[in-house]
Amino acid sequence: MKKFCVSFFVLFLISCSQDSVQSEVAVKKFNWSMVTTWPKNYPGLGMAPERFSKMVNEMSQGQLKITVYGAGEFVPAMGVFDAVSSGSVEMGHGGAYYWKGKVPAAQFFAGVPFGFTADEINAWVYRGGGLELWEEIYQPFNIKPLPGGNTGTQMFGWFNKEINSLADLKGLKMRFPGFGGEVFKRAGGTPVNIPGGELYTAMQTGTIDAVEWVGPYNDLAFGFQQVAKYYYYPGWHEPGSMLEFMINIDEWNGLPPHLQKIVEVAAKAVNQDLLDEYTASNNRALQELINTHDVQLRRLPDDVINEFRAISDDILTSSAENDADVKKVYESFKKFMGEVRSFNAIAEDAFVEARNLSEE
Numbered sequence: 167m168k169k170f171c172v173s174f175f176v177l178f179l180i181s182c183s184q185d186s187v188q189s190e191v192a193v194k195k196f197n198w199s200m201v202t203t204w205p206k207n208y209p210g211l212g213m214a215p216e217r218f219s220k221m222v223n224e225m226s227q228g229q230l231k232i233t234v235y236g237a238g239e240f241v242p243a244m245g246v247f248d249a250v251s252s253g254s255v256e257m258g259h260g261g262a263y264y265w266k267g268k269v270p271a272a273q274f275f276a277g278v279p280f281g282f283t284a285d286e287i288n289a290w291v292y293r294g295g296g297l298e299l300w301e302e303i304y305q306p307f308n309i310k311p312l313p314g315g316n317t318g319t320q321m322f323g324w325f326n327k328e329i330n331s332l333a334d335l336k337g338l339k340m341r342f343p344g345f346g347g348e349v350f351k352r353a354g355g356t357p358v359n360i361p362g363g364e365l366y367t368a369m370q371t372g373t374i375d376a377v378e379w380v381g382p383y384n385d386l387a388f389g390f391q392q393v394a395k396y397y398y399y400p401g402w403h404e405p406g407s408m409l410e411f412m413i414n415i416d417e418w419n420g421l422p423p424h425l426q427k428i429v430e431v432a433a434k435a436v437n438q439d440l441l442d443e444y445t446a447s448n449n450r451a452l453q454e455l456i457n458t459h460d461v462q463l464r465r466l467p468d469d470v471i472n473e474f475r476a477i478s479d480d481i482l483t484s485s486a487e488n489d490a491d492v493k494k495v496y497e498s499f500k501k502f503m504g505e506v507r508s509f510n511a512i513a514e515d516a517f518v519e520a521r522n523l524s525e526e
């Protein structure tokens with residue numbers, strides 16, 4: 167009996183080890199590359215794709231490994247879209263308004279002046295038909311988009327002079343991407359789009375006179391307090407900018423369904439996580455900028471904000487007249503904005519107003 171049991175146990179072990187060998191052979195592993203528009207490991211923006219990659223690796227038990235590259239390590243920051251489109255890499259991470267030269271309608275999926283807050287753009291993209299439109303406009307480029315984080319409401323930016331009227335913007339060369347840059351141009355300034363990692367030097371050498379980037383947490387990390395004196399708010403041009411993951415559609419189609427689901431769920435988690443990181447970090451950084459670095463915080467005058475708003479409406483309307491995709495996306499944006507704005511006016515807006523009353 168004892169002998170029988172031992173032989174049975176040995177057979178059982180052999181059978182187990184054969185099973186595990188067979189299942190390892192059956193699992194196909196994927197090694198992907200993701201290029202980004204951010205410096206490697208940059209706080210917030212650059213860490214979001216790193217966290218995504220870690221999450222996907224853990225959830226897939228190593229079946230999908232994604233190596234993240236900073237701007238310039240594999241392709242330049244502004245080459246990310248093309249690299250994913252051509253299939254030279256499987257994935258990218260950036261901001262959709264960087265590709266406005268190729269896809270003007272993409273700008274809505276980063277954000278437009280006087281547009282959606284973070285909550286609102288999430289609701290539009292995930293629950294209001296936004297993602298379907300985004301997929302439609304990226305499809306000709308063989309790219310599948312997914313939301314990839316949100317900065318929350320940004321700052322207007324850094325200046326070395328006070329801005330009291332639009333006349334003060336005349337002749338100013340400012341880093342300013344997206345529709346916001348077009349508004350700035352119409353207001354008399356000169357917008358340029360320079361990747362984040364090159365902005366400090368551009369300010370230091372006088373290549374640009376002013377810079378908008380993100381908000382206190384990111385701006386402190388780049389050291390803009392050393393090259394500019396005035397820090398202006400509100401960020402009328404980027405009220406809740408969404409970041410993006412880009413996936414080459416052929417590579418996406420080659421993933422088994424469970425890995426596709428892992429990618430979608432991890433992207434959604436990172437989309438919220440990055441916003442939480444900004445919400446938790448911005449005020450601490452702002453206090454450091456003001457108290458340690460003597461940065462002069464300034465609010466844009468109301469009449470300047472209103473002028474920016476009028477120009478923004480005009481630019482969005484004329485862009486829609488000139489481009490069928492912009493028109494389609496703008497109509498969806500406007501419809502959803504109408505739906506969320508009316509309720510927000512009596513819900514979150516009214517509450518925040520009430521909360522601030524008690525602090526005055």
Ligand code: CA
Nearest residue numbers: 378379380404
């Ligand atoms: Ca910005």
